[in-house]
Amino acid sequence: MAVHKLLLLPGDGIGPEVMAEVKRLIDWLNAGAIAHFETERGLVGGAAYDAHKTSITGDTMAKAQAADAVIFGAVGGPKWDSIPYDVRPEAGLLRLRKELGLxxxxxxxxxxxxxxxxxxxxxxxxxxxxxxxxxxxxxxxxxxxxxxxxxxxxxxxxxxxxxxxxxxxxxxxxxxxxxxxxxxxxxxxxxxxxxxx
Structure with a gap:
């Protein structure tokens, strides 16, 4: 059975809650031998800014480029409204779109x-x-x-x-x-x- 590499990017707001359910579904598919997925997690948006002062790191971008698919949660929220435009949560989403040709x-x-x-x-x-x-x-x-x-x-x-x-x-x-x-x-x-x- 082919192994598919997934990058999970929960992001902000409701994103982590939704991604937890996505991960449950992936685990169920793996356990039932319906498909086989390997997952990695990364930070994007406000969560990435809080940890690294940027909306997405080069390392996370490299993981996205190496993955078969990226499962994206959500980015942004009032907490990050006053940070500089180029590192706002939405900038991580735009970078993913641009560099992955989405x-x-x-x-x-x-x-x-x-x-x-x-x-x-x-x-x-x-x-x-x-x-x-x-x-x-x-x-x-x-x-x-x-x-x-x-x-x-x-x-x-x-x-x-x-x-x-x-x-x-x-x-x-x-x-x-x-x-x-x-x-x-x-x-x-x-x-x-x-x-x-």
Whole structure:
């Protein structure tokens, strides 16, 4: 049986609690000889900052690159709101995305019939809901330059966040979305995330 190397990065907030349950499932799969996983743990986000004054260490990045898969918890929280931008918890997540080439985030949204009445929306609005959101994670405002905050005095600041996309970035995320649409209902809608844009 093949051995799969997993890196567990619980992170902050609810992340460690969720990762404990993930580890229970991994142990159950191993015990039942359903699959065989070797796991390592690492620190990311605020937990990494508290221990090492950075949101992810080079050692943890090396473990992530050597793993077959990374299972990620969550990062951030009010405790770290005042630390420098380049070492904030979210910077560890962005570094993982960039260095591992994780450009496509897949977010399914499904409403199962048994849960249609539990929705805050009317049943006829959510019944049969089955969409896949494909979100680009490494281009645009995430890593666009220049990115600055300038103090203008008198309590005023000016922020510049540059949105830059190269052709290959647009093509690769579109390819993922079109390939998924072909396997579903052949429908695709392009949208911007309004609270960012």
């Amino acid at each position: 450009f496509a985030n897949l977010r399914p949204a499904v409403c199962y019939p048994a849960l249609a009445e539990a929705s805050s929306l009317k049943r006829e609005v959510v019944e049969g809901l089955d969409i896949m959101i494909v979100r680009e994670l490494t281009g645009g405002v995430y890593f666009g330059e220049p990115k600055t905050i300038t103090d203008l005095g008198n309590g005023q600041k000016r922020a510049i966040d540059t949105q830059v996309y190269d052709t290959y970035e647009i093509e690769r995320i579109a390819r993922v979305a079109f390939d998924l649409a072909r396997k579903r209902r052949n429908k695709l809608t392009s949208m911007e995330k309004r609270n960012v844009m």
